[in-house]
Amino acid sequence: MSQIQLTPAQRKEHRSQAHHLNPVVMVGGDGLTAAVKKEADAALNAHGLIKIRVFVDDRAAREAMFQTLADELGAAPIQHIGKLLVLWRPLPEKEKIVDESRMPGPRDIKVLKYSKQAGQRPEVKTLRVLGNQRLTAGGQVKRAKPKQVSIKKRSQT
Numbered sequence: 001m002s003q004i005q006l007t008p009a010q011r012k013e014h015r016s017q018a019h020h021l022n023p024v025v026m027v028g029g030d031g032l033t034a035a036v037k038k039e040a041d042a043a044l045n046a047h048g049l050i051k052i053r054v055f056v057d058d059r060a061a062r063e064a065m066f067q068t069l070a071d072e073l074g075a076a077p078i079q080h081i082g083k084l085l086v087l088w089r090p091l092p093e094k095e096k097i098v099d100e101s102r103m104p105g106p107r108d109i110k111v112l113k114y115s116k117q118a119g120q121r122p123e124v125k126t127l128r129v130l131g132n133q134r135l136t137a138g139g140q141v142k143r144a145k146p147k148q149v150s151i152k153k154r155s156q157t
Contacts, residue, residue: 004074004075004076004088004089004090005076006076006078006088011076011078011079014049014076014078014086014088015078015079015086017049018049018051018078018079018086018088021049021050021051021086022051023050023051023052023053023084024043024047024050024051024052025039025040025043025050025051025052025053026052026053026055027052027053027054027055027056027065028055029055029056031056031061031065032065032068032069037069037072037073040052040069040073040087041073044073044075044087044088044089045091045092047091048088048089048090048091049078049086049087049088050086050087050088051084051085051086052069052084052085052086052087053083053084053085054083054084054085055083056083062080062083062085063080065085066080066085069085069087070087073087073089074089075087075088075089076088076089105131106128106129106130106131107128107129108126108127108128108129109126109127109128109129109135110124110125110126110127111124111125111126111127111135111139112124113125113139125139127139127141129141132144
């Protein structure tokens, strides 16, 4: 895989986003092993932007690791500062599984109805409320109101 090329402005934005991140992958004395590459790939798939800490004192070796990781993982090298490396790769699109037959389940709600006469026990009623319904303060079941959409969002679609 070849690495992603970014403009300086894009690289600057990713650097600012990575500032507050903690390293998620650590490279020890063994260097770039298959396990390290696998973990870096998994972290890029999960987060997109990651920091890698390298525990090697040789700057040239760290630079070589940086380029190797960027090339093999298909990521963009963002920053190499000290023993920290920052890599970015766009997050993969996740497939949404939509089951058309799935409906929200009904809920059984207990409602207490108090008597107007003092000293009597309240009447307990169990109401079944479906997914598109709501329960009012008076204990009545009503259809849910449609979600409000702002004027800006309505004009965009």
